[in-house]
Amino acid sequence: MPLLRRLPAPRLTGLGGGLFACAAMVLTAGVVWLVFDGSLVAYGVLFLPVAAATALWVRPADLITAPVSVPIAFAVGLWPIAGGPGGFGGQLMGEVTALSLHAAWLYGGTLIAALIVIVRKAVLIGKRRMPRRVA
Numbered sequence: 181m182p183l184l185r186r187l188p189a190p191r192l193t194g195l196g197g198g199l200f201a202c203a204a205m206v207l208t209a210g211v212v213w214l215v216f217d218g219s220l221v222a223y224g225v226l227f228l229p230v231a232a233a234t235a236l237w238v239r240p241a242d243l244i245t246a247p248v249s250v251p252i253a254f255a256v257g258l259w260p261i262a263g264g265p266g267g268f269g270g271q272l273m274g275e276v277t278a279l280s281l282h283a284a285w286l287y288g289g290t291l292i293a294a295l296i297v298i299v300r301k302a303v304l305i306g307k308r309r310m311p312r313r314v315a
Contacts, residue, residue, distance in 0.1 A: 196238075200233075202257065205258075206257045208230065210260070218261040230250075235296035235297050
């Protein structure tokens with residue numbers, strides 16, 4: 181239990197959660213580009229903990245924003261490593277191709293964020309109903 185108390189527990193707003201996820205995925209893309217030579221599988225694997233952290237750190241009032249902002253962050257971070265033949269059109273085609281070929285990572289991270297949000301919301305509802313049952 182002492183390990184859990186040392187973990188950070190920030191409470192991000194909806195916008196802050198989206199900005200955190202986007203910034204984390206751009207940094208992740210940079211690391212993947214440097215260490216793994218732009219491997220989209222490594223990017224997808226590293227996307228999953230970012231999705232979980234975003235869903236865990238968003239404020240209770242803004243829970244619904246986590247499953248929305250996480251896929252946007254995936255696409256934003258994918259831009260530098262998606263590759264393309266050159267120019268804006270080529271880069272856009274590389275982005276669309278990478279999104280379509282690695283959609284499983286996108287869906288997986290979104291599912292993780294959604295499940296965490298559902299559990300957190302259920303716990304919040306349970307805490308609100310608890311005093312009524314006691315009384």
